[in-house]
Amino acid sequence: MTVLARAIDVTRRYGGVRALDGVSLDIRAGELVGLLGPNGAGKSTLINLLVGLRRPTSGTVELFGGSPLDPVMRRGIGVTPQETGLPESLRVGEIVDFVSAHYPERLGTGELLARFGLGELVRRQVGGLSGGQRRRLAVALAFAGRPKLVFLDEPTTGLDVEARRALWDGIKAFHEDGGTVLLTSHYLEEVEALAERVLVVGQGRVLADDTMRAVRGLVGTRRVSLVADRLPDLPGVLSAERVDGRIDLVVTDPDRLVVELVRAGVPFSGLEIRPATLEEAFLALTTNPPKETAHV
Numbered sequence: 001m002t003v004l005a006r007a008i009d010v011t012r013r014y015g016g017v018r019a020l021d022g023v024s025l026d027i028r029a030g031e032l033v034g035l036l037g038p039n040g041a042g043k044s045t046l047i048n049l050l051v052g053l054r055r056p057t058s059g060t061v062e063l064f065g066g067s068p069l070d071p072v073m074r075r076g077i078g079v080t081p082q083e084t085g086l087p088e089s090l091r092v093g094e095i096v097d098f099v100s101a102h103y104p105e106r107l108g109t110g111e112l113l114a115r116f117g118l119g120e121l122v123r124r125q126v127g128g129l130s131g132g133q134r135r136r137l138a139v140a141l142a143f144a145g146r147p148k149l150v151f152l153d154e155p156t157t158g159l160d161v162e163a164r165r166a167l168w169d170g171i172k173a174f175h176e177d178g179g180t181v182l183l184t185s186h187y188l189e190e191v192e193a194l195a196e197r198v199l200v201v202g203q204g205r206v207l208a209d210d211t212m213r214a215v216r217g218l219v220g221t222r223r224v225s226l227v228a229d230r231l232p233d234l235p236g237v238l239s240a241e242r243v244d245g246r247i248d249l250v251v252t253d254p255d256r257l258v259v260e261l262v263r264a265g266v267p268f269s270g271l272e273i274r275p276a277t278l279e280e281a282f283l284a285l286t287t288n289p290p291k292e293t294a295h296v
């Protein structure tokens with residue numbers, strides 16, 4: 001499958017901070033890739049390198065087989081950064097026309113706005129839009145020039161559920177037409193709802209690059225929940241907390257945990273074991289040292 005964007009052993013430093021550390025990846029045509037990672041993991045830096053806003057300290061970045069610094073290559077992409085400033089006095093339709101005019105091919109203004117649930121607002125001045133409407137407009141603009149590849153940095157941060165769904169529909173429609181998307185998100189359900197492939201980034205490195213299912217399987221964690229007054233120190237516990245009178249543990253080996261519990265002779269009841277959610281798996285991948293259950 002055609003590779004649209006590629007990073008080869010890319011490192012990016014800002015002074016003493018190593019924001020990316022030997023990252024290699026391909027974004028292939030038709031993929032919808034979710035980039036997950038905690039604050040400061042290097043997600044925005046990776047996007048900035050792939051779209052040519054920054055250069056790597058070492059390593060190579062390619063866009064459509066060329067350099068992301070080449071305007072001809074950049075014409076094939078659409079980008080919504082984490083923050084955008086749109087001119088307050090322009091009308092929504094005027095902004096779309098202004099942005100579209102930079103591209104050889106364009107989506108009609110009405111069609112673009114309808115795709116993102118903004119059709120009613122074509123004559124509204126940007127200064128009169130709500131925060132959520134502005135954000136949706138900023139994301140819609142990434143699609144104005146019929147891009148092949150779209151980069152969205154936290155597209156739905158700050159949106160309510162309805163606005164988020166309207167955006168998801170626009171992104172999905174683009175993808176169903178064959179478009180390629182790389183998006184970052186702090187909303188794990190967003191990545192679960194949209195992305196087929198997940199890249200987990202932590203401390204500037206790619207920790208996992210696989211299907212959603214495989215990423216969960218990779219960490220192989222289980223959520224164990226039980227009722228007990230106290231627990232001894234147990235092996236393989238990644239996180240432990242008391243919630244509504246129960247103790248919830250994320251563990252790597254639930255069978256061993258139960259054996260150890262019984263062996264310790266600790267009274268417990270209401271044992272439940274289920275697969276970890278993506279959030280739990282993600283935390284386990286990027287996480288701290290094992291937890292001491294005796295202090296829960």
Ligand SMILES: Nc1ncnc2c1ncn2[C@@H]1O[C@H](COP(=O)(O)OP(=O)(O)OP(=O)(O)O)[C@@H](O)[C@H]1O
Pocket residue numbers: 014015017018019037038039040041042043044045046
């Ligand atoms: N222009 C800059 N100057 C100095 N340090 C920077 C700069 N941009 C990013 N960094 C640092 O590089 C690291 C990675 O930042 P980056 O913004 O790429 O992370 P992120 O995963 O996008 O985080 P977030 O989820 O908070 O947006 C952080 O430690 C950050 O402080």
